[in-house]
Amino acid sequence: MADSTESQDTGTATARPMIEAVGLSKFYGPFAAARDVSFSVSEGELVAFLGPNGAGKSTTMKMLTGYIAPSEGFGRIAGHNMMEDRIEGSRHLGYLPENGPLYPEMTPYSMLEFFADARGMSKAQKKDQIEKVIEICDLSSVMYKATSKLSKGFKQRVGMSQALLHEPDVLILDEPTAGLDPNQIRGVRKTMKRLSETKTILLSTHILQEVEAMADRVVMINEGRVVYDGNVEDLRNIGNGDLDEAFHKLTAGATV
Structure with a gap:
């Protein structure tokens, strides 16, 4: 081919x-x-x-x-x-599977920190990227609430934010x-x-x-x-x- x-x-x-x-x-x-x-x-x-x-x-x-x-x-x-x-x-690549797995006991902010650390981001890069995806996905009002307490819509936004975190x-x-x-x-x-x-x-x-x-x-x-x-x-x-x-x-x- x-x-x-x-x-x-x-x-x-x-x-x-x-x-x-x-x-x-x-x-x-x-x-x-x-x-x-x-x-x-x-x-x-x-x-x-x-x-x-x-x-x-x-x-x-x-x-x-x-x-x-x-x-x-x-x-x-x-x-x-x-x-x-x-x-x-x-x-x-940023991948959001259907009903993507989230950590229910973590807040969106702590989850994004976890994924940023897993991707080896520097402290400054991590801060900048988390702030950026919070703005893109409009998560500022729920960043410190347990993910298990969020609506379906906000959970989808959290999933999207982790898919965007590394600027794919x-x-x-x-x-x-x-x-x-x-x-x-x-x-x-x-x-x-x-x-x-x-x-x-x-x-x-x-x-x-x-x-x-x-x-x-x-x-x-x-x-x-x-x-x-x-x-x-x-x-x-x-x-x-x-x-x-x-x-x-x-x-x-x-x-x-």
């Missing part, structure tokens, strides 16, 4: 691929959670990763980040193969608005748009309104396979102007 960074000289620069899934598959006995998943996300893109529950989105994201080993294929982050060079790739180039976010109320979702969307100005983002969701509100492009997966990779307008056309209908056609076995 040709290197995905290669292109013909057309007189225009080609954006660097920052997230690459190359033939990713994950088998559990005879069951394929993901099968031959391939796509890339270029520098500066915000791509929505769509699919129904159980489609293989979380499995694919875990393989991309190196959290689980693929049965076949590999993922690359900023050019680093996440099975062979995970540590260096992780320097570029790439964000992989699995259902960051799951379980949030409309005001909280609005806040997450605002944060995503702000972050997309400087970062490459792959955002897993099955909420179509989020696609219209935020995404540059859509990759859709169903039953472990990619069934669509393109822009929002072309996806809408599949459903005769209706994203819900397009989603149904591509994931419910109908012929497009």
